[in-house]
Amino acid sequence: MDSSFDIISTEEVKDIRAALEEGDLCTATERASKYLKDIENAPLNIAITGESGTGKSTFVNAIRGMNDEEEGSAKTGVVEMTEKPTPYVHLQYPNVTVWDLPGIGTPSFAADSYLQSVDFSRYDFFIIISSERFKKNDIDLAKAIQAMNKKFYFVRSKVDSDLHACKVRRTKTFNEGNILNEMRNNCIQSLRDGGITEPHVFLLSFLELDKFDFHIMQDTLEKELPEQKRHIFLISLPNISLPVLEKKRQAFKKDIWLWALLSGGVAAVPIPGLSVALDIGILVKAMKTYMNAFGLDEKSLKKLADTFGKDVNELKSVIKSPIVTKEINKELIITILKSAVIGGLMLVEYVVSTIPVIGSLAAGNISFRSTHWMLSGFLEEIAEDAVRVLTKALESPV
Ligand SMILES: Nc1nc2c(ncn2[C@@H]2O[C@H](COP(=O)(O)OP(=O)(O)OP(=O)(O)O)[C@@H](O)[C@H]2O)c(=O)[nH]1
Ligand SMILES: [Mg+2]
Structure with missing residues (x-):
């Protein structure tokens, strides 16, 4: 069975889905927010x-x-x-x-x-x-x-x-x-x-x-x-092996739609210059959550380098995502969204096919899709970077 099915079948998530199907975005958002807090805390x-x-x-x-x-x-x-x-x-x-x-x-x-x-x-x-x-x-x-x-x-x-x-x-x-x-x-x-x-x-x-x-x-x-x-x-597992990184990637991937729902939900505000309304604070939070979990912050990289007797700059040299080295804040997110639109990555065409549970209400919503697109891309980018960094750390010295 697809692992994303497990979490989707939980009672809480069923309740979120039910609210969406009834067109009650407010209740759905509230439930999604509670669910995300509950699993993290x-x-x-x-x-x-x-x-x-x-x-x-x-x-x-x-x-x-x-x-x-x-x-x-x-x-x-x-x-x-x-x-x-x-x-x-x-x-x-x-x-x-x-x-x-x-x-x-x-x-x-x-x-x-x-x-x-x-x-x-x-x-x-x-x-x-x-x-x-x-x-x-x-x-x-x-x-x-x-x-x-x-x-x-x-x-x-x-x-x-x-x-x-x-x-x-x-x-x-x-x-x-x-x-x-x-x-x-x-x-x-x-x-x-x-x-x-x-x-x-x-x-x-x-x-x-x-x-x-x-x-x-x-x-x-x-x-x-x-x-x-x-x-x-x-x-919370230490990032010591590739299977652990993969598990984390899957765990986060399952919940992207919930973050997207929150960001495009009741607290969304229009973003000047873009045809979307988002709660950018939610996006910042989600992205910081991923960064922490994959240990790509300065302190964690230093620790990883020490553990495997490597130079931290050697590990950093394999990081490809330009976002990883930047501070994640609202300005950065707006820049990414704008560059996606300008760069021809048509958010309108992004199909959220991975989330069959979501009613047409959210899936047809451009803000929801923008957020989903952005978080999915970011998660993949940093998960791949984490894999590259760990692979480098595990390399035996030549
Ligand atoms: N080779 C090897 N040594 C280990 C391993 N785990 C612990 N040690 C060593 O075993 C010794 C005792 O480890 P501790 O973690 O202090 O053991 P403890 O059970 O907490 O001991 P007490 O608090 O005295 O009951 C230390 O010298 C550790 O480095 C292991 O998996 N392999
Ligand atoms: Mg002891």
Whole structure:
């Protein structure tokens, strides 16, 4: 099924469509505005737990796109047992919090009282990390989480070290795929033996988060999260791999028509010199949202360059969109719209064929189409730039 169908089928979006079909643009706009706010501000609380030294704090940093030395990062590599869950707020998306929970390694560990003490109800899901076999405490905890009707996933960390050790020890027969399968099967078996019937186990290295089972984990979490939390989960992911960039592009593409509806809706004002009426502030907001999510701002580019040991100017050199390097403001948007008209890109002819849900009211509206055209073009431009930048960052040094 086309992925754009998923979101279109949500109740909220059905309501927006219904209002449009009744010709009630005001209600449709109000609902679209609420929907866009809701999906961007949906709270997401992720609990990270496991025994001491398994890499919990390293994961907390990596999943927020941070290294271990940055201000605001979780302390790693030191034995520092915290008694309380420590919240780490996502730097760009403050409604996303990753919680570093106290270790579960003590012999007197009791899963129920642990869950009470960490206030289990606040988390959307738990990630239980182990850097070796999953043990009794991990299993007891998973069962207690299940009893509370919450979700949990197992992550086997430090896969890079294991592979390295195998490579050193088995020079002739080394086969990465086989070793990973063996590790995965062992983990699953030990969890099944412990009474967890269908465990989700992901093999990861927190030092190279984009490798191994990262994409399977990301797909699984995305599918299992409630619909209203999926968007924020996806866009808050670090831009570390091409599939992540593609997911973000798709997530935004699905919602362009809503932004277009808002911009061409009740708050639209005529733009001098153009035959359209738009709320340009909405366009500025949408475009800034995309820029942030794809990490093409100066700060994010610098961080990416540092992570991959590249020069930031080398990464910038592959950026093609002239808009990326400019400040996104109302003047810029008017310039783009005007140049499109002058340049012969006839907005009138732009057919919004990607949005079958929209009634003729909006699809036939020139302002709606201009906005849709502009946002689609901008999204494609910056998504492609993000791909070029990351590809450059991933290039091995010559
Ligand atoms: N090779 C490798 N080392 C890792 C990985 N994850 C974490 N480490 C290292 O393991 C050590 C412990 O990591 P932490 O993130 O501090 O572990 P923790 O679970 O938070 O430890 P406590 O807070 O003491 O319970 C650090 O030296 C990390 O750099 C990994 O995936 N691969
Ligand atoms: Mg820690």
